[in-house]
Amino acid sequence: MTGEAFLAFLGEYWLSIAAVFCLLLFSAFFSGSETALTAASRSRMHSLENNGDERAGIVNRLIERRDRLIGALLIGNNLVNILASSLTTSLLIGLFGNSGVAIATVVMTVLLVIFSEVLPKSWAIASPDRFALAVAAPVRLFVAVAGPISSLVNGIVRRILSLFGVNLSSEMSMLSAHDELRGAVDLLHREGSVIKADRDRLGGVLDLGELEISDIMIHRTNMRAINADDPPEICVREILQSPFTRLPLWRGAADNIIGVVHSKDLLRALAEPDVEPENLDIVKIAQKPWFVPDTTNLKDQLNAFLRRKLHLAIVVDEYGQVQGLVTLEDILEEIVGDIADEHDLDIQGVRQEADGSIVVDGSVPIRDLNRALDWSLPDEEATTVAGLVIHESKSIPEERQAFTFHGKRFIVMKRVKNRITKLRIRPADDQTPIA
Known part of the structure; x- marks a missing residue:
């Protein structure tokens, strides 16, 4: 053309x-x-x-x-x-x-x-x-x-x-606000704009509605409580020597919680004229116990603590049996954490060894371990590290048994009866022989 x-x-x-x-x-x-x-x-x-x-x-x-x-x-x-x-x-x-x-x-x-x-x-x-x-x-x-x-x-x-079995509700939101916010925080953390401690705090706030009291409570086997039938001077000594300001009070059986004793109430009672530890009625100064179900989520429980102006609640299951206790501080720690430095292992029951492995008490919560080490071990089926090993192995492991899952190698170091009390955790590709 x-x-x-x-x-x-x-x-x-x-x-x-x-x-x-x-x-x-x-x-x-x-x-x-x-x-x-x-x-x-x-x-x-x-x-x-x-x-x-x-x-x-x-x-x-x-x-x-x-x-x-x-x-x-x-x-x-x-x-x-x-x-x-x-x-x-x-x-x-x-x-x-x-x-x-x-x-x-x-x-x-x-x-x-x-x-x-x-x-x-x-x-x-x-x-x-x-x-x-x-x-x-x-x-x-x-x-x-x-x-x-x-x-x-x-x-x-x-x-x-x-x-094809995929059902989308016409009213269903295309995006989850929590997931969107969590994704933005994770992205900013990877880019260096948000430090790990701040990411963990924001993640803790977002997780409150997804966690139940049973995930963070102090189990009844680890509860420190006072026997109301003990002599008054023994009760007074135990309360004053305890690192806790509030202690449950039981009578007859450990599951029969009849009150909660506050150390300040005890000191006020002892300051009264003619009151000695030997003649003090510990039950009279105890506050009425507050029982909450173990399925309550942390968001609702936090609001309940603030509304009732209380700091401690006794956790019970659907049959009314005592499972443990939860405090306001336990919930706040899910937000602010209890780690002094993001590079230090400052969790009770966790110790880093010279060979790079981590020695962990079986009762350490998985969430605390994830937060300290920036791991991502699942906590949907188990609350503690020992519970995770039992869940994954489908058995009660013997000492020196080792299991590999979720990118980690778990070695059972100590077992007391049916409880795993100490484990060693290494990367899954670490072939160091079991000591």
């Missing part, structure tokens, strides 16, 4: 060429808008909306129905891409004949990838908040038009997925 013929072709089809150019711009708009609106900071948008920014309010309302938003943008993007490709193919067939199909495929692939995908998405991800605010108004208009079609498409998709 000569130059004059080419110019004549352009003059005849300039309108179609301009249409293809405009469609490419629309495609870039849809691609960039999708990236910006899904990557925009929801917290920043809420802050801007509270400060009177109407565009931020539009962004928040669009994000609230994210599946409808993304569906509408994908419909628009595919529509203009297909239309632009069809027009280009028609033009190039008229210019080059049948070979125009192959040429149109190559040309449109290059144009769409560069100018309608990579360029706008890179621009949007570089400043998602600013981009989202800029496109909020036109996107809202388009979603209002294409939204019903998007809802229809989502309904068809849910129907198809249900045939």
Whole structure:
């Protein structure tokens, strides 16, 4: 084709060429808008909306129905891409004949990838908040038009997925706020913006609703309590020598908790005239015990502690049997932790050996070990390290038995009756012989 013929072709089809150019711009708009609106900071948008920014309010309302938003943008993007490709193919067939199909495929692939995908998405991800605010108004208009079609498409998709056993509720949130926040914190920690201690504290707050009292309580076998039938002077001595300010009081049987003695109440009673340890009635100064079920989650229990202004509760199972006790400090430690330095093993019952292995008491909670060592041992089926080994081995292991799971090698060092009291933990690839 000569130059004059080419110019004549352009003059005849300039309108179609301009249409293809405009469609490419629309495609870039849809691609960039999708990236910006899904990557925009929801917290920043809420802050801007509270400060009177109407565009931020539009962004928040669009994000609230994210599946409808993304569906509408994908419909628009595919529509203009297909239309632009069809027009280009028609033009190039008229210019080059049948070979125009192959040429149109190559040309449109290059144009769409560069100018309608990579360029706008890179621009949007570089400043998602600013981009989202800029496109909020036109996107809202388009979603209002294409939204019903998007809802229809989502309904068809849910129907198809249900045939394969995948059920999506139309009211189900596409994202979990806790998972989104946890993922953001983990990402910032990997990038160095959030230190490990802060990541653990934020994770502890998010986990409160998922943990039950039974996961953190002091088991009844480790409870320190006072026998109300002991001579008063012995009770007084045990309370004053105890490192705890509150101690349960039992009578007849260890499961029969009749009160909780506060060391300050004891000191006040001893300060009264003519009161000696020998004639003190320990039951009279004890507070009424508070019993809570072991299935209560930590979030509810924390609120209950704050509401009742109490610091200790006795944990019972569904049959009313005492399982242990939980304190306000136990719950707070799930948030703030009890590690002085993120590189030191400052947990009771955990010791690092010179060979790099970790010697652990069987009663050490898995969550405390994970937090101290930045491990990820599962704590869904067991609360303590010993419980995890028993669960995974499906038996009560003997001393010197070793097991490998979850990337670690667990060696039973000491067992008392049916209780594993001490273990050594090494990396799974450590082939050091069992001592």
